[in-house]
Amino acid sequence: MDLFIQVLLSGLSVGAIYAIVALGFGVIFNATGAINFVQGEYVMVGGLSAAMLYEAWDVPIFVAILVAIAVTTVLGLLTEMGLLGFGRLRTPAAITIATIAIAVIVKGAAMLISVRDTYALPSVLGSESLQILGASTSRQTILNLVLAVLVVIALTLFFRRTKLGTTLRAAAGDSETLQTFGVSYRTTARWAFVIAAALGAVAGAGLAPLTVMSFDSGTLLGLKGFAAAMLGGLGNPQGALAGGLLLGVAEAVVAGYGTSAYADVVAFVVLLAILTFKPTGMFGTARAVRT
Amino acid sequence: MSSMDTNTRAGVHERAGEHDQTQGLVVEGLTVRYGRVEVVHGVSFRALPGQVTCLVGNNGAGKTTTIRGILGLQPSGSRKVTFRGESLAGLPTHAIARHGIALVPEGRRVFADLTVLENLRMGAVRRPGGWRDAEKLGEVFDLFPELRERTDSKAGLLSGGQQQMLAMGRAMMARPEMLVLDEPSMGLSPVLVNRIYEALVALRAQGYTILLSEQNANLALELADHAYVLETGRIVEEGAAAELARSSRVQAIYLGA
Numbered sequence: 001m002d003l004f005i006q007v008l009l010s011g012l013s014v015g016a017i018y019a020i021v022a023l024g025f026g027v028i029f030n031a032t033g034a035i036n037f038v039q040g041e042y043v044m045v046g047g048l049s050a051a052m053l054y055e056a057w058d059v060p061i062f063v064a065i066l067v068a069i070a071v072t073t074v075l076g077l078l079t080e081m082g083l084l085g086f087g088r089l090r091t092p093a094a095i096t097i098a099t100i101a102i103a104v105i106v107k108g109a110a111m112l113i114s115v116r117d118t119y120a121l122p123s124v125l126g127s128e129s130l131q132i133l134g135a136s137t138s139r140q141t142i143l144n145l146v147l148a149v150l151v152v153i154a155l156t157l158f159f160r161r162t163k164l165g166t167t168l169r170a171a172a173g174d175s176e177t178l179q180t181f182g183v184s185y186r187t188t189a190r191w192a193f194v195i196a197a198a199l200g201a202v203a204g205a206g207l208a209p210l211t212v213m214s215f216d217s218g219t220l221l222g223l224k225g226f227a228a229a230m231l232g233g234l235g236n237p238q239g240a241l242a243g244g245l246l247l248g249v250a251e252a253v254v255a256g257y258g259t260s261a262y263a264d265v266v267a268f269v270v271l272l273a274i275l276t277f278k279p280t281g282m283f284g285t286a287r288a289v290r291t
Numbered sequence: 292m293s294s295m296d297t298n299t300r301a302g303v304h305e306r307a308g309e310h311d312q313t314q315g316l317v318v319e320g321l322t323v324r325y326g327r328v329e330v331v332h333g334v335s336f337r338a339l340p341g342q343v344t345c346l347v348g349n350n351g352a353g354k355t356t357t358i359r360g361i362l363g364l365q366p367s368g369s370r371k372v373t374f375r376g377e378s379l380a381g382l383p384t385h386a387i388a389r390h391g392i393a394l395v396p397e398g399r400r401v402f403a404d405l406t407v408l409e410n411l412r413m414g415a416v417r418r419p420g421g422w423r424d425a426e427k428l429g430e431v432f433d434l435f436p437e438l439r440e441r442t443d444s445k446a447g448l449l450s451g452g453q454q455q456m457l458a459m460g461r462a463m464m465a466r467p468e469m470l471v472l473d474e475p476s477m478g479l480s481p482v483l484v485n486r487i488y489e490a491l492v493a494l495r496a497q498g499y500t501i502l503l504s505e506q507n508a509n510l511a512l513e514l515a516d517h518a519y520v521l522e523t524g525r526i527v528e529e530g531a532a533a534e535l536a537r538s539s540r541v542q543a544i545y546l547g548a
Contacts, residue, residue: 163412163422166405170413173402179384180362180394181465182417187385 005135007256008249013141013210015248016148017043020203021225022232022240023155024196030172030235031192033092037099038079040222041106042200046072047208047217048110051119061124069201075106076197080190090185103219110215121208140209147206151199152241159237164191172235220264227267230274233281242282315339315500316361316392316469320370323353323360331356331367331524337517338469338502340375343495345511345532346504348521349544354504355397357521358473362394363387375468389417391468395475397504399458403447407438410446410457414464424464431460434490452483459490469500476507488514508544512536520544 021043028036050068053059059067079102089095125139159165170178171188179185204213207221224247229235232243247270255263274281316338323331331353338344346354360367363384372379379387388394393414402410411431415421432439435456441449446457455475462470475491476484488510495501495514505511512518515532520540528540535541 163416166409167413167416170402170405170409170416173404174400176364176384177394177396177400177402178413180364180388180396181414181461182385182388184383184385 002134003256005133006137007252009132009135009137009141010256011249011252012245013137013144013248014207014251015228015245016144017203017207017210017221017244018225018228018247019148019241019244020151020199020206021221022229022244023151023237024199024203025226025229026235026237026240027155027168027196027199028192029229031168031175031188032095034095034099035092035226036079036193036196037096037222037226038075038103038106039196039200039225040218040220041103041110042072042075042197042218043204043207043221043225044110044213044215044218045075045106046201046204047121047213048114048119048204048215050205051121051208051213052114054121055119061122064121065124065205068205069198072201072204073194073198076193076195076200077190079197080186080193084186084189103222107215107218110218114215116215118212118214119208120212121205123209138209140206144206144210147202148241148244151202152237155237168192223271224267227271227274230279230281231270233283236281236283239281239283314375315342316344316502317371317373318357318361318369319372321357321360321367321372322369323356323365323367325356325365329524331360334521334524334526336519336526336529338500339517340468340500341498342516343491343501343503343514343532345508345515345518346502346521347508347511347518347535347541347544348504348506350506351523352521353524354506354521355473356524358394358471358502358504361387362392362471388465393462393465393467393470395455395458395462395470395472397473397477399451399454401446401449401454401457401461403445405446406443407446407449407457408442410461411438411464414461415466418464418466421464421466424466427464427466431463434463434493435460452479452486455479455483455487456490459487459494463494467499469502470494471502473504474506475503476505476510484510506544508541509536512541 021039024039025036028034046068049071050064053064053067054061082102083089083095083098087098089098123138123140125143129136130139159169167183168188168191175185228243228247229240231247232239247267251263251266254266319335321331321334322329334357346357348354356365359365361372363382369380374390374392377390379390402413411428412422415424437453438456438460449457475487491514503511503515512532512535518532518535519526520528528538
């Protein structure tokens with residue numbers, strides 16, 4: 001029983017991070033129809049730069065996290081400028097492919113800047129452990145869960161209640177018609193990339209205390225976040241939360257009761273299964289597309 | 292715009308007469324492609340300010356393609372496309388819209404996941420203060436009371452007729468100089484078609500410049516001042532709407548021949 005609670009908590013803690021990464025995929029998918037493979041790198045940049053600032057430059061932890069989020073958000077803006085501005089890409093397929101190139105560039109730049117070192121970031125809540133139902137866990141676990149739920153609530157309110165959020169939903173529904181009301185495709189895309197990058201950075205800041213960050217932390221995280229997004233239904237905030245938590249727990253169960261060597265495989269099995277049997281995800285609904 | 296609400300039809304025409312003819316939409320030699328295939332071959336026409344101009348033609352004649360070309364939704368070439376004297380050629384769609392042109396697209400294309408109110412607000416999204424434009428919203432609801440009762444419904448759940456009203460209301464919210472309506476009667480029952488055309492009569496009386504594409508020629512020509520007949524991507528006939536309505540070619544289109 002203790003082991004089960006332990007497994008569950010560590011699964012939820014990491015799963016909360018996957019959920020936030022999945023939200024980023026959803027925001028960009030809704031605005032552009034593309035899959036943004038830089039998403040995982042945003043997590044890496046957010047986590048690594050926060051940890052580097054804290055560890056190497058002795059920046060206070062809250063400042064380090066805020067600066068990391070700002071840096072990553074600018075990176076999101078640059079991604080949009082590169083893809084849609086400089087690259088003049090417009091079709092989802094072209095944008096998706098080009099994001100892979102940008103992901104490689106970001107990863108390479110991070111390798112040069114971090115000189116391949118790994119960095120760690122402590123939890124803002126300190127290192128004492130918490131006892132929950134006989135299991136011991138870090139305070140970061142709880143923080144991450146709260147963070148993921150808050151992010152989902154904030155995003156839902158943003159999309160429902162604000163002008164920009166409503167505009168982004170309209171773009172998700174019919175970006176061409178939105179353009180006939182004077183909103184450029186790039187405006188909505190730019191905001192989507194900025195929001196997705198900020199989400200990635202928050203995920204990175206939440207993940208860093210659970211592990212160590214290095215320049216190559218992002219790729220696998222991106223794929224896992226993508227699997228979580230697909231599991232919950234791409235573009236659906238509540239689905240992203242459910243998909244992320246479920247994937248995190250599934251991984252923890254495999255690692256806890258089986259072997260951690262296979263934990264990373266879980267995301268890919270989930271991805272294959274969902275694409276084969278229910279490509280719209282658990283909570284997604286198929287939508288008709290005019291051609 | 293409110294000062295013109297009480298204008299009679301004749302009043303609108305007097306106003307139109309005061310304008311230089313280049314003040315409306317001028318299209319010269321427009322060619323539009325779908326992929327590599329050119330489907331509109333050098334179309335020229337004008338939509339004069341304060342008037343209703345109609346493009347009549349069969350399914351596949353190129354009405355929608357012509358409109359999409361003008362609005363930058365489809366790659367096009369032209370000798371000249373100007374609106375109120377300013378060139379629209381080569382501009383992206385959003386920039387063309389900002390010149391004061393609002394589209395009521397073929398198939399209505401309301402934002403299905405947004406509520407009725409949100410759809411209407413999206414029409415005004417680029418206009419300063421447009422998000423809270425209660426005055427224009429009131430005008431839309433006065434014209435289409437059906438929408439007032441369903442402000443919080445998802446637009447995708449509305450009937451076809453209500454969606455058409457919503458698409459028209461959304462375009463009105465942009466407070467445009469010109470309304471472009473692409474087959475507003477498509478797929479609607481005769482009762483609803485009449486309803487939509489009554490609304491268009493009201494909009495014309497408010498002084499909007501209107502460009503209308505229709506296969507349903509009889510009603511459209513009753514409303515329009517001037518009309519052009521499109522056939523396989525070319526204009527084959529033009530004239531005052533009342534005269535064109537009697538043309539055998541137009542009657543053939545109306546009967547679906």
